[in-house]
Amino acid sequence: MKQRLYWLLGCLISTSALGLPPGDVNRHLGVASCASSTCHGSVSAFRDSNVLQNEFATWQSVDKHAQAYQVLLNDRSKRIARNMGLPNAHEADICLDCHADNTPVAMRGEKFDIADGVGCEACHGGAEKYLSSHASGQVSHEDNLAAGLYPTENPQRRAELCLTCHLGTKDQMITHRIMGAGHPRLSFELDTFTWLNPHFEVDEDYVQRKGDLNGARDWAVGQGVAAVTQLETLLDDEAGTDGIFPELVLFDCHACHRSMFGDRWVPRSGTGLGPGIVRYNDASLLMFKHVLTALDAGDGEKLSQQVRDLHVATTKGRAETVQAGRAVLASLRAGVNKVQAAQYDAALLEGVLSSVVADGERGQYRDYANAEQAAMAVDTMILAFENEQVINASRAEDLRAKAEALFEATKDEDNYRQGQFVRALRALKDAAP
Ligand code: HEC
Ligand code: HEC
Ligand code: HEC
Ligand code: HEC
Incomplete structure (x- = not known):
């Protein structure tokens, strides 16, 4: 090696x-x-x-x-x-x-x-x-x-640690060749994965020693660090390319891995791309945009435009892609610090949830990886609402039952349907704060 x-x-x-x-x-x-x-x-x-x-x-x-x-x-x-x-x-x-x-x-x-x-x-x-x-x-x-x-308690540093294995970095890659050989697709969300089987407890003395672990913040920071890590790989001349192709693991798996009925294509908004084009996997970019939008609509709009420019640049050439990618990276790096320092109060949480739902109406969850991440985002927001006492336990249960429909819609990635997912999002929105 x-x-x-x-x-x-x-x-x-x-x-x-x-x-x-x-x-x-x-x-x-x-x-x-x-x-x-x-x-x-x-x-x-x-x-x-x-x-x-x-x-x-x-x-x-x-x-x-x-x-x-x-x-x-x-x-x-x-x-x-x-x-x-x-x-x-x-x-x-x-x-x-x-x-x-x-x-x-x-x-x-x-x-x-x-x-x-x-x-x-x-x-x-x-x-x-x-x-x-x-x-x-x-x-x-x-x-x-x-x-x-x-410093595993620090969300930015924890995300960097987990992602070395759960996404791969430009120096420690999980390539499409490894996937092609039979490795399962990787998928990660910092907050969800931190609490899957915890061997620690955040109690009073923990908070005194290390500060609190805030789920919504960890979700947001995790998305930002994932977006940075993936983009750094794309922009790396060696890790980001494979022969005449870009490194395929960085692109939406189901853009290629789908059947050829020929009657299924619909545009994916936010990309500026037409039919027959392989899309960069922008799931964590999209999730990070939700929190930026909730903090400052102008920052969110700027990132959306830069991501769109990046998608279009991938159809032009490597130099154009690298240039557009660097602009996205600069926004992300500035954004991650802002997002780590933000106050995750009721207004911010509600802003994130509305942005997640609004993107459903815009057709942004056409791609499976985006829907999968949106479902985990909703789940994290429900718990955060409860922790911030925006809603009581019984309302949280009701919302969780509705979120179940989102997980149901993303259970089988080979048969994912955007319509079912967006219907579940609408039902959830009607019941949400
Ligand atoms: C996959 C990564 C990972 C592995 C493996 C792991 N830990 Fe942890 N550990 C964490 C994270 C994340 C936290 C929570 C954040 C923090 O407090 O640093 C944590 C917290 C802890 C804490 C709580 C500290 C406190 O201040 O209350 C102890 C103790 C601990 N781990 C010990 C261990 C031991 C012993 C092992 C091996 C048997 C282990 N960990 C394996 C990631 C890991
Ligand atoms: C050195 C590499 C490495 C690091 C660092 C690492 N993981 Fe993992 N993680 C793995 C591997 C490999 C597996 C799968 C193991 C298996 O299937 O038996 C895994 C599995 C998991 C699972 C179980 C997923 C499932 O499908 O049930 C969770 C949750 C998880 N990791 C969370 C974390 C978190 C949170 C961190 C950071 C604090 C982290 N991991 C850091 C390599 C790593
Ligand atoms: C960049 C890190 C990375 C590399 C490189 C990597 N893996 Fe994994 N692998 C993971 C993670 C993370 C998981 C767990 C995925 C999950 O459950 O979310 C995993 C899961 C697996 C699983 C499924 C495990 C289960 O419990 O069903 C197998 C099998 C596997 N890896 C084999 C391999 C082999 C063989 C190689 C070397 C050719 C390899 N991996 C290289 C990170 C990696
Ligand atoms: C640009 C198109 C493209 C993208 C994007 C893409 N793949 Fe592939 N994939 C291929 C091609 C081409 C093959 C090779 C098929 C062959 O060898 O017959 C392949 C093969 C595979 C195989 C082996 C299938 C088999 O059993 O023969 C797996 C598994 C796989 N890809 C997983 C993934 C995952 C996971 C992703 C996303 C992280 C992904 N692919 C993204 C085009 C793509």
Whole structure:
């Protein structure tokens, strides 16, 4: 792997080692170093401790990250490896970078075991310098961060971490060739995925130490960082292209993977594109636009126009695409900081939901990935309304029942119909604040 050679250079420029939390330079001591019963390996939660201390049990029993390496030994992985001409999947860096804590061999401690999959340090950073101090009760969260603990509580940094594996970056790609060999399509949303099987609890002392985790904010920041990460890949001359084609994984899968009845085509608004054109996957751009619109209609309108220009530029040439993409990137980078600092009050949440619904009426959810993300956005907004006490629990239940229809409409990506999705959105809007 040519990419792994960059690791040697990575010692000089801190963020380029692959398969690691961004910026991580410390030794990884292994899950076993965290799992003793007086540390994070308790069977049940500790009552008089800041943290649950049963994180290992949760991770091992319900967190899929604990199985991520084992997956590489199954039949599907064998077929993917065969199709790609790899001797096997479980020793190939291209698979291990995302399915394990693939820190360089020289940086592995004695208890490290690659078969542990995506272990604690794959997210929390190499424990070499914080293992003995972080539980002493003598150090602050800031001290831990300075000793190499990764700031997973910070939404921007958390998104950057998760997306290295759940979207891929220009340096750690999941290419269309890997998809073609049989890998499942990736789909990610920061807030939803953070809370799927949590091994942590946000209680009073957590908020004191680290601040609150706000679901709507994390959703918004996650979309912005995803849009940036994907666009950086498109603009990279190597990662963004494949022979005479662009890298297809960055484009809407169902623009190509659909049957040829010939009577199905309808325009997708917001793209400025006619029939027969492969569309850039703009799902996270579209979601990020919703929050920008709610914060400042002018910023939202500007991003919409820039995204449209980007779509049109893809039909002209690479130079035009790179130029239009850079303009989008500049807006996104400025937007992410604004969105991270925003106050997620009732007005902002309502603004996001109306923008999500309005795009349905405009025909923006023609593409499956956009509808899939819109459904998760609605779900996040309902919980946020409830947390902000904009609606009570029974109204939230009612809205959730209506949101169920959105998930129903996106359950089967090969048979997704925009009409069904937009009808479900309308029903939800009528009941929403
Ligand atoms: C950029 C990161 C990335 C790379 C590279 C990658 N994977 Fe994955 N893979 C993932 C993620 C993330 C998932 C889980 C998707 C989900 O459930 O949302 C996954 C899921 C899978 C699954 C399905 C697992 C299940 O539980 O059903 C298989 C099989 C798989 N990967 C095999 C491979 C093989 C073999 C390779 C190497 C050729 C590889 N992956 C490379 C990130 C990656
Ligand atoms: C896929 C990434 C990931 C993996 C793997 C992971 N964690 Fe976490 N962990 C997180 C996130 C995200 C949070 C919540 C944000 C935060 O508090 O930093 C968290 C929170 C925690 C907390 C709560 C801290 C607090 O301040 O209350 C502890 C303790 C913890 N993890 C320990 C572990 C241990 C031990 C393992 C391995 C058995 C592990 N984690 C594996 C991502 C991960
Ligand atoms: C080193 C790569 C890596 C990192 C970093 C990572 N993940 Fe994963 N994640 C995976 C892989 C691989 C799988 C699939 C494992 C399987 O199917 O057995 C997965 C699965 C998941 C799943 C289960 C999805 C499902 O379909 O049930 C969730 C939820 C998840 N990850 C959330 C996160 C979050 C949140 C973060 C960031 C805090 C994160 N992950 C960071 C590689 C990673
Ligand atoms: C520009 C068109 C295009 C786009 C966009 C595209 N694909 Fe493909 N896909 C192809 C072509 C062409 C093949 C090769 C078919 C062959 O080898 O016979 C293929 C093959 C595949 C295969 C193997 C199918 C099989 O069993 O033969 C999978 C799986 C796949 N793509 C998934 C995806 C996913 C997931 C995405 C979106 C992230 C995507 N594709 C985006 C054109 C595209």
